[in-house]
Amino acid sequence: MTKLTLVERPTQTSEVETGETLSMSHEPKTLFDKIWDAHVVKRSEGYPDALFIDRHFIHEVTSPQAFDGLRKRGVKVFNPSRTTATADHNVPTKDQHLPIKEALSRFQVETLRKNCAEFGVELYDLGHPFQGIVHIIGPELGLTLPGMTIVCGDSHTSTHGAFGNIAFGIGTSEVEQVLATQCVLQYKPKRMKIEINGKLGKGVVSKDIILYVISKISASGATGYFVEYAGDTIRNLSMEARMTICNMSIEMGARGGLIAPDETTFNYIKGRKFAPQGEAFDALVKKWEQLTTDKGATYDKVLTYDAADIAPMITYGTNPGMGIKITDRIPTVAELRDISEQTSFTKSLDYMGLEPGSQLLGKSVDYVFIGSCTNARIEDLRLVANMVKGKQKASGVEVWVIPGSKQVEEQAKKEGLDKIFEAAGFELREPGCSACLGMNEDKVPAGKYCISTSNRNFEGRQGPKSRTFLASPLSAAAAAITGKVTDVRDLV
Amino acid sequence: MSKEKFITLTSQAVPLSIENIDTDQVIPARFLKATTREGFGENLFRDWRYDGEGKPKSDFVLNDKTYSGKILVAGKNFGCGSSREHAAWAIYDYGFRVVISSFFADIFKGNALNNALLPVQVSDVFLKKILTTVAQKPTTEITIDLQQQKVILEDGSNESFEINPYKKICLTNGYDDIDYLLSLRDEIKVFDTVNS
Numbered sequence: 001m002t003k004l005t006l007v008e009r010p011t012q013t014s015e016v017e018t019g020e021t022l023s024m025s026h027e028p029k030t031l032f033d034k035i036w037d038a039h040v041v042k043r044s045e046g047y048p049d050a051l052f053i054d055r056h057f058i059h060e061v062t063s064p065q066a067f068d069g070l071r072k073r074g075v076k077v078f079n080p081s082r083t084t085a086t087a088d089h090n091v092p093t094k095d096q097h098l099p100i101k102e103a104l105s106r107f108q109v110e111t112l113r114k115n116c117a118e119f120g121v122e123l124y125d126l127g128h129p130f131q132g133i134v135h136i137i138g139p140e141l142g143l144t145l146p147g148m149t150i151v152c153g154d155s156h157t158s159t160h161g162a163f164g165n166i167a168f169g170i171g172t173s174e175v176e177q178v179l180a181t182q183c184v185l186q187y188k189p190k191r192m193k194i195e196i197n198g199k200l201g202k203g204v205v206s207k208d209i210i211l212y213v214i215s216k217i218s219a220s221g222a223t224g225y226f227v228e229y230a231g232d233t234i235r236n237l238s239m240e241a242r243m244t245i246c247n248m249s250i251e252m253g254a255r256g257g258l259i260a261p262d263e264t265t266f267n268y269i270k271g272r273k274f275a276p277q278g279e280a281f282d283a284l285v286k287k288w289e290q291l292t293t294d295k296g297a298t299y300d301k302v303l304t305y306d307a308a309d310i311a312p313m314i315t316y317g318t319n320p321g322m323g324i325k326i327t328d329r330i331p332t333v334a335e336l337r338d339i340s341e342q343t344s345f346t347k348s349l350d351y352m353g354l355e356p357g358s359q360l361l362g363k364s365v366d367y368v369f370i371g372s373c374t375n376a377r378i379e380d381l382r383l384v385a386n387m388v389k390g391k392q393k394a395s396g397v398e399v400w401v402i403p404g405s406k407q408v409e410e411q412a413k414k415e416g417l418d419k420i421f422e423a424a425g426f427e428l429r430e431p432g433c434s435a436c437l438g439m440n441e442d443k444v445p446a447g448k449y450c451i452s453t454s455n456r457n458f459e460g461r462q463g464p465k466s467r468t469f470l471a472s473p474l475s476a477a478a479a480a481i482t483g484k485v486t487d488v489r490d491l492v
Numbered sequence: 493m494s495k496e497k498f499i500t501l502t503s504q505a506v507p508l509s510i511e512n513i514d515t516d517q518v519i520p521a522r523f524l525k526a527t528t529r530e531g532f533g534e535n536l537f538r539d540w541r542y543d544g545e546g547k548p549k550s551d552f553v554l555n556d557k558t559y560s561g562k563i564l565v566a567g568k569n570f571g572c573g574s575s576r577e578h579a580a581w582a583i584y585d586y587g588f589r590v591v592i593s594s595f596f597a598d599i600f601k602g603n604a605l606n607n608a609l610l611p612v613q614v615s616d617v618f619l620k621k622i623l624t625t626v627a628q629k630p631t632t633e634i635t636i637d638l639q640q641q642k643v644i645l646e647d648g649s650n651e652s653f654e655i656n657p658y659k660k661i662c663l664t665n666g667y668d669d670i671d672y673l674l675s676l677r678d679e680i681k682v683f684d685t686v687n688s
Contacts, residue, residue, distance in 0.1 A: 041683050042676055046657040050676055052683045062576065064527035073670070079684055090525065104525035111527050155575040155599060171577035171603035173669070181673040183680055187656065189598075219512055220569040223598055253572060255598055319512050319572070340616070344511040344567070437521040437574075446544065458516040458573060460539045 028294035062153030066176035093429035132405020142272025162242035164261035198307035206241035207472035211313035219321035223253030367450035371402030372436035375453035394483025504561030514573035533585030571600025
């Protein structure tokens with residue numbers, strides 16, 4: 001096994017800075033810098049930072065090759081108590097008590113079981129009361145806390161940033177790094193602040209805020225940055241709504257997004273299964289209250305938006321940056337932000353079967369998907385249930401409601417939401433990533449239109465040749481009732 | 493564990509002049525069920541490359557015998573979306589060793605570098621020149637000189653590209669990050685205790 005030696009290092013200056021010394025500097029710092037710098041095990045000129053990871057989540061799809069790597073190297077998991085596993089990407093959303101029918105999926109989940117048993121990692125397997133989408137169970141179990149560094153082999157790890165921590169997605173080689181050493185080698189991204197102020201209009205929810213921002217800055221507008229969301233609009237959101245915003249940070253290219261913790265955050269965490277309890281919790285809150293951006297700290301880029309300008313949003317194309325207000329027209333080629341995108345734009349509209357300059361309002365939909373790490377928490381299900389209570393889905397529309405976790409599913413049943421869905425003709429299933437990425441049986445057929453509360457509208461994302469409109473749970477519920485793309489403000 | 497070493501490469505190129513190519517296009521989710529790193533090249537660009545019945549689509553560049561080589565040239569914001577490292581594995585497994593674009597998504601770039609696949613970022617203007625050159629003469633050879641950090645075309649025109657000095661050492665020598673991190677184990681242990 002080859003090793004890097006000191007001789008081969010590019011330069012030898014500014015060695016061995018630790019988090020302790022870094023955090024003692026008096027220069028005003030952003031929240032992002034504070035957390036990052038406090039986790040740097042080693043910083044050397046020309047090298048990426050060796051960043052200590054407090055919490056690691058794994059799932060069946062991006063971990064098997066990492067465990068294989070450990071075996072080949074003869075290395076154990078560095079600290080198994082810092083890693084939590086669940087099965088979510090590949091799992092069926094019906095009859096989870098039975099063996100998985102599809103052989104490859106079954107093998108992948110069985111491999112996860114074997115790996116977790118062999119390396120001593122806690123697994124919330126199918127049938128476990130804590131099983132669910134990895135980014136939904138972390139927060140609901142109190143494993144996700146302010147000030148932490150959190151990674152997972154999944155780009156929507158950014159979700160956890162809603163609690164005021166640095167959370168980002170990594171590849172499988174990096175999953176192996178974390179398992180082996182509890183660190184990842186990372187270059188520090190630049191800092192961006194996105195500030196939103198003002199009161200949200202009727203029918204506008206957090207999903208609309210983030211779709212609006214991405215439509216403004218494009219699917220690559222925040223590449224190279226880590227985003228801090230701020231402003232009174234963000235402050236007034238619930239934790240679950242904040243998670244939806246941070247979740248989609250990656251859809252504008254950002255590695256992650258975070259929101260400084262506050263009373264809303266602390267109240268959400270208090271009493272959760274694995275969160276510190278009693279005096280230990282109170283002491284931590286005192287520490288967490290310091291997790292703010294210092295006055296005078298600078299960002300590499302600042303964007304400011306007015307909440308009053310945000311309307312219910314919908315995407316028309318094949319990347320999440322191709323979004324419009326639900327009442328607007330799809331742009332024409334002449335109206336494109338960047339004329340060099342013309343080829344991609346035309347290809348995208350061809351795929352979607354849509355005309356430049358046309359309206360989406362009134363367009364028929366075939367499927368409605370309410371689920372994913374973006375919008376499958378209990379508040380999302382409540383929003384949908386409120387909207388459809390006493391109503392029926394339109395004929396010819398298939399509606400899937402996939403709770404984000406076993407706990408969300410149980411809570412929905414406790415509140416009687418399952419009865420509302422059943423009466424409306426919606427199908428409430430069992431938890432998993434489901435039709436967000438179509439790895440299991442939940443696929444939208446070729447050519448069909450699906451209004452989806454998930455995060456990606458890429459070609460084939462929900463099944464080969466499927467066509468996705470991304471929208472909020474409210475807009476998805478409205479479309480389920482009318483069978484068409486609908487302005488939710490006309491229904492409430 | 494040592495990987496393939498990268499020093500210089502001279503090869504023909506395959507042009508894929510599409511922007512915002514996400515990793516779901518590179519390798520769709522339904523092909524992520526393998527538990528090893530090999531074999532993903534078979535399904536590289538699956539839904540662009542094959543029709544619903546699994547027949548090759550003649551209009552897709554990987555099915556066009558005019559073009560071949562170890563260099564993939566793609567439009568800007570290559571590799572956006574999902575963090576699946578399977579995308580880098582698929583491109584490598586197919587036989588590519590370099591991807592040239594005018595902009596890369598962060599996670600993909602990192603995944604590529606961890607798998608001896610070199611992402612080379614050039615200017616929009618130079619990307620256009622490469623695409624035009626390859627279109628006019630598909631047998632054009634492009635040289636990627638990692639030591640000099642240069643992309644050189646047959647007519648001698650060239651452009652420099654950036655690469656982090658640490659990653660350059662890793663690629664040139666076939667090192668990987670875990671070897672380096674394992675050498676920090678004692679320092680990490682202190683951190684693990686302090687932060688628990």
